[in-house]
Amino acid sequence: MTTTERAMVVHQQEPYNAEPPRSALAESVVTPVGVFYGRNHGTMPRIEPQDWRLQVDGMVDRPLELSLADLKDRFAHREVVATLQCAGNRRAGLMAVRDIPGQHPWGPGATSTARWGGVSLADVLAAAGLQPGATDIAFAAPDVAPEASPPQTYGASISVAKATAGETMLVWEMNGEPLPVAHGGPVRVVVPGHIGARSVKWVERITAQGRPSDNFFQTSAYRLLPADTDLSRTRVGDGFPLTAVALNSDILRPDDHAVLPSGPTRVLGYAYAGDDRGISRVDVSVDGGRSWQQAELEADLGPWAWRFWHATVGLPAGEVTITARAWDTTAALQPEHPESVWNPKGYINNAWPTVTVTACDAVA
């Protein structure tokens, strides 16, 4: 284990749930595999690559059973740089507004970016021959989630439009290496632009159907419930299913609670908006939003990756709160206050991010 991996913030050992600190994410725009966040609802299954099989069935003309060798031989190899972002990322900021019992207090790190290699799901579905009535593509995995009601294996679904759009992939490579078990190896789904929950790991079955998946993680979890929802009275299907990642950003450097010299300080962060939106502008403030400085956007790694940004701000001596805000290409601005986005499951905190630092004058 490297020093950086040891620095992971572990919310739970089994099932394993852990996030990198801001400093580890800030190191590289493509996140090293060893510090990529891990979000699991059950025990990770261990499947030897040669034993892995994928069933493609449901509303298709030609049901398929594919091995990893079949995927490699029959379909064009593709790569996508894509950010995964858990719907619970930044939940701790919502918990500071009002408690959210029974959920992990994810900080800034339930999001990471990798270069994924594999095949386009569109090509596999074309080989199976999607029937006209199919509206949803469901994914099933073998890991059992005890927290589900009733306990069941993990699953999810996406629309046929997203599944056939080209960017949705079946991947077995992560940053050029074989996909580790912890991230879904031998083969997982990557749905760029959608919340991480739809990128099903250890996928073993893909079903074309005329309705969304009836798996717990599609019908009950990963749905946004309005703030006034009484959780003791919710029913299956309540709330809005979460699909595209909302416009979000965070400050990765300096760290929260850092002690720094006053004066010019480089602030670095990311901004990301899911599906067909890009990032158009990021601002940074050191006076609680009274004045703003426009940040410089760093390299564009394509439509499915977050965008790093940086700005050099003047830190006055004392305790300083640094705030950021991002706009996307639809001219949407992040909401200002976590209070306005609080919800009972603590999903999608995309309020303006802040870190508070102490800036000290140099001693002569």
Ligand code: MTE
């Ligand atoms: N797939 C399976 N089979 N089981 C899971 O628990 N967790 C989902 C998704 N796919 C999950 C899964 C969630 S909630 C997220 S955010 C991402 O995987 C996390 O992927 P990672 O662990 O590679 O970061």
